[in-house]
Each structure stands twice: as C-alpha cells, then as structure tokens.
Amino acid sequence: MKIFKLIFKNALRHKLRTFLTITGLAIAVLAFGVLRTVIDMWNEAVNAAPIDRLIVRQYVSYIFPLPYAHLSKIQKVPGVECVSYANWFQGVYKDKRNFFTRMAVDAETYFSVYDEFLISPDELAAFKQERNSCVVGSAIAEQYGFKIGDIIALEGDIYPGHWEFVIRGIYKGRDKATDVSQMVFHWTNVDERMRQEMPGRAGDVGWYIAKIKDESHAAPISEQIDAIFTNSGDATKTETERAFTQNFISGLNSLLTAMNFVSFVIIGIIMLVLGNTMIMSARERTREYAVFKTLGFSASHIVIIILGESLLIALLGAGLGVLLTYPVVSIIAALVPKGTFPYFFITPTTLILAAGAALLIGLAASIFPIQRALRTRIVDGLRFAG
Amino acid sequence: MSNSIIQVQNVSKSYWRDSLEVPVLNDISIDVHEGEFLGLMGPSGSGKTTLLNLIAGIDRPSRGNVIVGGIDITKLNESNLAKWRSRHIGFVFQFYNLLPVLTAFENVELPLLLTSLSKAERKKHVELSLDVVGLGDRIHHYPKQLSGGQEQRVAIARAIVTDPTLLVADEPTGDLDKRSAEEIMILLERLNTEFKKTIVMVTHDPRAAEKAKVVHHLDKGELS
Numbered sequence: 001m002k003i004f005k006l007i008f009k010n011a012l013r014h015k016l017r018t019f020l021t022i023t024g025l026a027i028a029v030l031a032f033g034v035l036r037t038v039i040d041m042w043n044e045a046v047n048a049a050p051i052d053r054l055i056v057r058q059y060v061s062y063i064f065p066l067p068y069a070h071l072s073k074i075q076k077v078p079g080v081e082c083v084s085y086a087n088w089f090q091g092v093y094k095d096k097r098n099f100f101t102r103m104a105v106d107a108e109t110y111f112s113v114y115d116e117f118l119i120s121p122d123e124l125a126a127f128k129q130e131r132n133s134c135v136v137g138s139a140i141a142e143q144y145g146f147k148i149g150d151i152i153a154l155e156g157d158i159y160p161g162h163w164e165f166v167i168r169g170i171y172k173g174r175d176k177a178t179d180v181s182q183m184v185f186h187w188t189n190v191d192e193r194m195r196q197e198m199p200g201r202a203g204d205v206g207w208y209i210a211k212i213k214d215e216s217h218a219a220p221i222s223e224q225i226d227a228i229f230t231n232s233g234d235a236t237k238t239e240t241e242r243a244f245t246q247n248f249i250s251g252l253n254s255l256l257t258a259m260n261f262v263s264f265v266i267i268g269i270i271m272l273v274l275g276n277t278m279i280m281s282a283r284e285r286t287r288e289y290a291v292f293k294t295l296g297f298s299a300s301h302i303v304i305i306i307l308g309e310s311l312l313i314a315l316l317g318a319g320l321g322v323l324l325t326y327p328v329v330s331i332i333a334a335l336v337p338k339g340t341f342p343y344f345f346i347t348p349t350t351l352i353l354a355a356g357a358a359l360l361i362g363l364a365a366s367i368f369p370i371q372r373a374l375r376t377r378i379v380d381g382l383r384f385a386g
Numbered sequence: 387m388s389n390s391i392i393q394v395q396n397v398s399k400s401y402w403r404d405s406l407e408v409p410v411l412n413d414i415s416i417d418v419h420e421g422e423f424l425g426l427m428g429p430s431g432s433g434k435t436t437l438l439n440l441i442a443g444i445d446r447p448s449r450g451n452v453i454v455g456g457i458d459i460t461k462l463n464e465s466n467l468a469k470w471r472s473r474h475i476g477f478v479f480q481f482y483n484l485l486p487v488l489t490a491f492e493n494v495e496l497p498l499l500l501t502s503l504s505k506a507e508r509k510k511h512v513e514l515s516l517d518v519v520g521l522g523d524r525i526h527h528y529p530k531q532l533s534g535g536q537e538q539r540v541a542i543a544r545a546i547v548t549d550p551t552l553l554v555a556d557e558p559t560g561d562l563d564k565r566s567a568e569e570i571m572i573l574l575e576r577l578n579t580e581f582k583k584t585i586v587m588v589t590h591d592p593r594a595a596e597k598a599k600v601v602h603h604l605d606k607g608e609l610s
Binding site: 002 | 436439442444445464465468469470471472473475477479483485486487488492496497499500544
C-alpha cells in the first residue's frame with residue numbers, strides 16, 4: 001500500500017461527488033477547448049496568409065472594383081514577379097446554406113500566384129483551355145461529391161443569371177493551412193457576359209494579387225503600386241495578404257476578445273468547482289490528517305496526499321474534456337460552412353493550455369485545504385467532529 | 387530513577403481562549419518505568435488526555451520537560467518530533483480513527499510506510515500484528531465490515547506494528563460495549579505482560595483501570 005494508492009482511494013471515496021466534479025471539469029475543459037480552437041483557427045487563418053503576396057484593392061473598400069487597365073501597370077513595378085486578379089462572385093449553389101468561396105479569377109495566372117493550391121498539369125491545362133470550366137478545392141469536392149466533368153449550376157446574385165461551370169480540376173492543399181474550399185472559374189467568362197448584359201460592369205476587377213520576389217520589399221513595393229494610382233479616380237490600397245486578411249476579420253475582433261475572455265472565465269469556474277470539492281473533502285478528513293500526523297507522517301506527506309488527490313481529479317477531468325473535444329470539434333468542423341475557416345482542428349497549443357490549466361487548477365484548488373490541514377494542530381484535529 | 391522511560395518534569399499546560407488563559411495542567415511530575423502499565427484517571431476536564439498528548443509528543447507543554455527514552459521531546463522541532471513519534475509511539479484512540487477507505491491490512495501497514503522495510507517485510511509485520519490482536523482472518527476487511535471491538539483491535543495492531551517504545555491509549559474502551567471493552571483490556575494487559583510493552587492509558591472506566599499496574603488520579607490539572 002503506497003501513498004498513491006491512498007490518493008486514488010481517497011479520490012473515489014465519494015464516488016458520486018467525484019464523478020460530478022470530473023464531469024463538470026470535463027465539460028468546462030471541452031468548452032475551453034472548443035473556444036480556443038475557434039480563436040486559434042481565426043488567428044491561424046491570419047498567420048497562414050503569406051507576406052510575399054500583395055493584395056491591391058480599391059482605396060476606399062474592397063467592395064468597390066478596380067479597372068482591368070491597372071494590370072499592366074502593376075506588372076511593370078520592379079520586384080513584382082507575377083500578377084493575378086479575382087472577383088468575388090458569390091451566387092447560390094442549390095441552397096443559400098451551401099456556402100463556399102466562389103470567385104472569378106484569371107485562369108492563366110491564378111494557380112501560379114497561389115502555388116500552395118496543388119493541381120495536376122493536365123487538369124490545369126484543361127481548365128485554362130475551356131472558358132466555362134472551373135476548379136474546385138478537395139474539401140468541397142468531398143463534401144458535395146463533385147467529380148471531374150460534373151457541371152455546377154449557380155444562380156447569380158452579384159452577377160445575375162443562371163451560370164454553369166464544368167469541373168476540370170480538383171486542387172489539393174500543400175499543407176494543412178491551405179484553403180481547399182474554393183471554387184474558381186474564368187474571369188474572362190464572367191466579364192464577357194457582363195459586357196453583353198451589363199456593359200457598365202465590364203472590365204471590373206475585384207482585387208489584384210501581386211506575387212513579389214522578395215518579401216522584405218513588400219512595404220516599398222506596396223508604396224510604389226499605390227503611388228502609380230494616387231491621383232487617378234481608382235486609387236489603390238496595397239498591403240500584404242496577411243495584413244489584408246487581418247483587416248478582413250478585424251470586424252470580429254470584439255467577438256474574439258469576448259471568446260478569449262470567456263475561455264479564461266471557464267478556467268476560473270473549473271477552479272472554483274474543484275476548489276469546493278477539495279475544501280469539502282479536506283474538511284471531512286480533518287481528523288484523518290491529525291491521525292496521519294500522530295502516526296509520524298510529515299507535512300510533506302499531507303501535502304502529497306491532498307495535492308495528489310486534487311491533481312488526480314483535475315487531470316481526469318481535463319483528460320476526459322480533451323477526449324470529448326476531438327469529436328465535438330469534428331462535428332463543428334462538419335457543420336460550419338466550408339471556407340469559414342481554411343481548416344479546423346485542435347492545435348497542440350490548445351492541448352498544452354488545457355493540460356497546463358488542469359495542472360494549475362489542481363495545484364490552486366489544493367492550496368487552501370493544504371494550508372488548513374497543516375495549520376490544524378493534532379489535538380484540535382483529533383477533536384474535530386466534522 | 388534507574389529505569390524510568392518517561393520523565394514528566396514540572397509540566398504545566400495552559401490554553402488560551404481569546405485573551406483568557408485556561409490552565410489545564412499545573413506543575414505535574416511523573417516517572418513511568420519501562421514495562422509499566424500506567425492508568426491515568428480523573429473526571430472530564432482534569433487534564434488526563436492533555437498529559438497523555440504531551441507524553442506522546444502530539445502537544446507541547448507551556449512549561450516543564452517531557453523526557454521519553456532519554457530524549458527531551460519538548461526540545462524537538464515539528465519535523466523531528468514527527469519522526470520520533472513514528473519510531474517510538476503507538477497510539478490507540480477512543481474512536482479507533484481507522485481510515486475507512488483502507489482495509490485492516492492497509493490501516494495497520496500505514497506506519498510502516500515511513501520505514502525502509504520492503505513490501506514483503508511490511509506484510510510479515512502486519513500479519514504478525516493482526517495475529518497478535520486476533521484478527522488474522524480479517525485482514526482484507528474494511529472498517530465498516532468490522533465490529534467496534536474489532537476496529538479497536540485493528541487500531542491496536544496499527545499501534546504495535548512498528549514495535550514502539552511506548553503505547554499510549556486514550557479511553558480505548560470508551561466507545562465499546564462491556565464485552566468488547568473487556569476483550570480490549572485483556573489484549574492491552576497481554577501486550578504489557580507478554581510483550582513487555584510500556585503502556586500509558588487514560589480511562590474513565592474503573593474496570594479498565596484495574597488492569598493497570600499503577601494508577602494516577604488527576605483533578606483540576608493536579609495529581610491527587
């Protein structure tokens with residue numbers, strides 16, 4: 001019989017209370033894990049955006065288009081390696097709930113600029129050749145069962161009318177952070193129809209994407225590009241893709257801050273739950289601790305017994321919570337529309353935070369009971385009626 | 387004073403209730419010889435349990451010295467006093483104070499966890515102690531599966547398992563029926579006569595006190 005066996009037996013002394021405490025901890029850790037995962041994914045989306053790609057958009061807002069004529073001028077800026085462009089198309093695929101990114105892009109350059117989108121040369125060639133074709137990311141291909149040769153019909157909203165695109169390629173991501181939830185098709189196809197049906201919107205480009213040779217020159221190149229159009233009617237604002245993504249989600253900052261705050265409030269709640277359990281347990285065992293001391297057990301033994309029980313419950317709760325977080329995050333990942341997050345998984349940081357918080361909570365929850373047990377004189381402890 | 391194992395020298399003890407000093411023991415001196423079975427009797431509040439606690443090193447006197455086995459335990463710090471208790475004192479409580487989550491075997495084994503004995507050696511000691519108290523067949527029983535008398539016998543086995551210098555018992559029959567109390571007193575008497583254990587026992591019970599070789603009476607903190 002060792003001290004650890006005693007710790008284990010003590011933890012299971014009031015099975016229902018221990019079970020409820022562990023369940024409470026597990027639910028709190030689960031909530032913490034899910035919130036942290038959402039926050040992480042937002043942050044990862046920003047960090048995953050490269051800084052060797054510049055986004056050139058209309059100076060006032062990205063909802064206003066830029067003229068196609070800017071293309072050649074941007075291409076001539078020293079340090080720019082390749083320029084592509086895109087328009088946000090949106091539209092509806094069968095139902096409004098079927099959300100995924102749909103964009104009209106320059107078929108010739110888009111996959112050169114976005115080299116993390118991996119597509120076979122044959123599929124890329126087929127895409128470039130056929131004006132009403134499209135390429136879809138592997139995530140939405142899997143979700144909707146798209147295959148090469150299938151036709152995707154969209155009902156346009158920003159670009160009114162019925163649109164059909166033949167799938168000629170399915171791209172994969174170079175790594176986990178790559179967004180594989182896009183559907184892209186020819187800008188020229190959309191532009192040609194605009195020329196016929198809404199001539200005023202012909203030649204509009206949503207934004208340009210300029211891949212630069214040296215990311216350390218991002219700032220001066222951005223300034224040079226903007227300087228070209230400063231006095232024109234279509235002034236631009238150029239920034240790295242990372243800064244662009246950051247600005248794009250800046251409207252969610254207060255929500256993220258609130259989620260961050262709540263996630264740490266949850267840690268506080270867990271601490272109170274376990275602290276309450278440990279205080280009750282330690283109070284009930286006041287006489288037992290006095291007996292331990294009478295038998296010659298030292299203060300360090302008492303600390304090990306109380307701290308060990310607190311840590312055991314905290315770690316069991318955290319372990320169960322983390323185990324539950326995996327399926328819950330998978331369910332959320334399946335439910336949120338593709339493209340909301342480029343990817344959705346539990347990061348090692350979240351696991352480390354959850355485990356660290358559990359250790360910290362186990363430690364903190366035992367402080368008061370330990371202090372009480374050590375301060376109580378043996379003679380007072382033996383008289384304790386509990 | 388040839389073979390005194392316990393020397394209580396001019397010991398006084400007071401407690402403080404707020405700003406009021408409450409004297410419990412007043413200038414007590416006792417010698418207990420090795421192998422003696424000393425009974426401490428007296429009415430409630432006479433200070434007998436306090437004196438027992440001072441001898442067992444679980445409380446400290448306000449004045450005076452307590453020397454056990456040649457060591458002045460009033461001079462030991464908390465850590466050394468705890469070590470000293472684990473080696474020299476076996477304690478029997480009125481309410482047994484067994485850990486409910488541990489079996490009889492595990493309860494008796496507790497004090498041995500502080501020694502360097504191997505698992506096999508601990509097992510041997512525990513089984514021997516439980517045999518001595520007549521519970522060799524109850525080693526895997528939990529306290530709630532035992533009668534009061536059996537629980538107290540497990541507590542006695544726990545007290546003797548380290549072969550301590552001194553056995554102290556605080557009202558060991560106080561929570562038992564007449565028959566169980568008789569059995570416990572026979573056991574303590576046997577430990578004294580057969581195993582030569584020095585025993586200091588506090589009791590209210592005159593029948594229990596009859597088993598002691600020497601009886602001191604305390605009244606209002608003084609020996610009478």
